[in-house]
Amino acid sequence: MTAETAPTTPHGRPADVDTVESAAATPDQEQPYAALGLKEDEYASIREILGRRPTNAELAMYSVMWSEHCSYKSSKRHLSTFGQHTTEAMREKLLVGMGENAGVVDIGDGWAVTFKVESHNHPSYVEPYQGAATGVGGIVRDIISMGARPVAVMDQLRFGAIDHPDTQRVVHGVVSGVGGYGNSLGLPNIGGETVFDAAYQTNPLVNALCLGVLRHEDIHLASATGPGNQVVLFGARTGGDGIGGASILASETFDEGGPVKRPSVQVGDPFMEKVLIECCLELFAAGTVEGIQDLGAAGISCATSELAANGRSGMHIDLENVLLRDPTLTAGEILMSESQERMMAVVRPEKLAEFQAIAEKWDVEAAVIGEVTGDGRLTIDHDGHRIVDVDPATVAVDGPVYDRPYARPDWQDALQADTAEALPRPQSAEELAETLRTLIASPNLASASWVTDQYDRYVGGNTALSMPDDAGVVRVDETTGRGVALATDANGRYTKLDPRTGAQLALAEAYRNVAASGAVPLAITDCLNFGSPEDPGPMWQLVEAIGGLAEACETLEVPVTGGNVSLYNSTGESGRIDSAIHPTPVVGVLGVLEDVARRVPSGWQEEGLTVLLLGTTREELSGSAWAQVAHDHLGGMPPQVDLAAERSLAQVLIAAAAEGLAAASHDLSEGGLAQALVEAATRFGAEESPRTGARVDLAPLLERDGVDLATALFSESQARALVAVPAEHEERLAALAAEHGVPVLRLGTTGGDALEIAGVDRFAVTTLRALREGTLPRHFG
DSSP: OOGGGOOBOTTSSBOOOOOHHHHHHOTTOOOOTGGGTOOHHHHHHHHHHHTSOOOHHHHHHHHHHTSHHHHOTTTHHHHHHHHHTOOHHHHTTEEEOBTBSSEEEEEETTEEEEEEEEEOHHHHHHSHHHHHHHHHHHHHHHHHTTTOEEEEEEEEEEESOTTSTTHHHHHHHHHHHHHHHHHHHTOOEEEEEEEEOGGGSSSOEEEEEEEEEEEGGGOOOSOOOSTTOEEEEEESOBOSTTTTHHHHHTTSOOOTTSOOOOOOOOOOOHHHHHHHHHHHHHHHHTTOOSEEEEOOTTHHHHHHHHHHHHTTSEEEEEGGGSOBSOTTOOHHHHHHOOOSSEEEEEEOGGGHHHHHHHHHHTTOOEEEEEEEESSSOEEEEETTEEEEEEOHHHHHTSOOOOOOOOOOOTTHHHHHHSOGGGSOOOOSHHHHHHHHHHHHTSTTTSOOHHHHTTSOSSTTSOEEEOTTSSSEEEESOTTTOOEEEEEEEOOHHHHHHOHHHHHHHHHHHHHHHHHHTTOEEEEEEEEEEOSOTTSHHHHHHHHHHHHHHHHHHHHHTOOEEEEEEEOOOBOSSTTSTTSBOOOEEEEEEEEEESOGGGOOOSSOOSSSOEEEEESOOOOOOTTOHHHHHHHOOOOSOOOOOOHHHHHHHHHHHHHHHHTTOOSEEEEOOTTHHHHHHHHHHHSSSOSSSOOOOEEEOOHHHHHHHTOOHHHHHHOOOSSOEEEEEOGGGHHHHHHHHHHTTOOEEEEEEEOSSEEEETTTEEEEHHHHHHHHHHHHHHHHO
């Protein structure tokens, strides 16, 4: 039969005649399960669960919901480690934990915040603008679905080598996508990361975080209960874009020399999403919503099965009632479509008219596509034909769980034995000065303002701190000034050297950054970006990182509220040292400030302040920015992690902010003390004649810690921070440090138009700023 004479439905769509009845009658019909990403044994399991072969529509549902992206089948077994390390004390402020669309944390006075970070890595390589834009849109809808108003976003970006021909394509598209979508929503972008490394050349990482605010009583969950309640799909119409997009793209590698899976990347409309936000908030306030789920990866397949499974109920859907942009879509395509800006709500019949009136007020299309049943089944009809009849739990919850083999890579020992401490270091003042200038202008230490200036940081009027400060700070309550701080961090180089330590160091740095702003760290979200789970080496990295992060969370008493796992970030032959990205566990830490007026910026603005260094400096150069920039070297062991020292340092920083002692606080991390001094001196000050320089003498540091000048400047020892205080507060800060067992040294004073480092050089602040701000524009225009 030709396409021209194929039977159609009353709506003009091609008829999908593969019903449940016909599937039972044709058990031997071949099906394209492999093309949909299912393994042979997975397809066999589906047949066993159903007692027959799946219909085409059921096959589509299982394929997307059992994908790595949706099912977490390779990581689920290990993610339970977080729960094992979560104590009752850690749960005290946790209102909603892992398993929902986003975690929710109590921040006091009846306020709660919800926050989560997720990846949109593979789509952003295929189509950078839309991949990044819809990544922002997706995480924002996760926050909406919890009942919260989104108030800020952040992005964590990692690209290939800055001078690679393809990097410009990806960077321009991703940065424009993040800014274009977030700015249009009216959400400030308050922080993030921008990293360049050849390890991410064909697997860029585009992680997006959203923060939302709500009252305790406004929490909503993704659950369908109450037989007879109506299932409403609202927002944008369903189209052919993104069919199998995130769920399939994020579940396979981009293999060299083989066919590349490139289903449609989703297309976003931020203006539709803005209207959807306001519509949802009014629907929540009116009490019209019993349960809600955003439509992201796997679309209707995900929303229906998760709502029904979470409610331990059942659901019936009439698929012909779905509003379509493309009337030619088949039933399977409608189920798999990942068209953006859509939500699914469960509504009591007596509230349906009010729901529809509110949606109409906001010019948001809504359609009743089914109802909740009590039979424990998910059934879907299409133009009167039963095309799906499944237990929703088998689709959304009880998918395959793999115990993947994992092993320490053969090359790990040699990598760790090749230490950076053995590399030649600059000795003379001239060499040290030139090294400092080179480092601060290198891609990962240079100013990211070319990127961040494309984002609106202050829209909404509640941003108290934003990049390039250590943490973004947002006011939640305009009356009391209560607010939250957020910082995200990761260091793939550290994690490559030692995955367990690297993951802990990511947490430690984000924790330190939040404390430096004056906030009390409360909870975390994470996005675990790793290589193929079918390669024992990257799988070992993932297992080690999860274990290390879980243990560190318990020690620092910050629970994991939720997050994301992104696997298959690999290209080429497995088992090689360069077959996958640097393992990159991104950790976002949330902290609370009783009054954002007490927040502390990372740079000083006054002359005559005393500059103090908190913490101990050790000879720790392996994995450092210095080793990378000066020697193109990666080897050795990362800096040691001392969580007790991190906690003590945080207590000092938080107290210094609360007591009004600190004029500036800045953590030491990549680039070490040299980078921290430069960033603090260039953070503020006039363009023409800044007076934010400083005069510092490191001789006391060399004597106390037994290090040479190069190590003092470029070591990346952890649990350290710079604090600038008025002279009259110096004694009190020293007493605070002593009380918590934190070493403290006076380095110098602020002022003048240059950063003067005794025994090195005098660097004009304007020159330092020009060096740092010129790098990215030179490459990207």
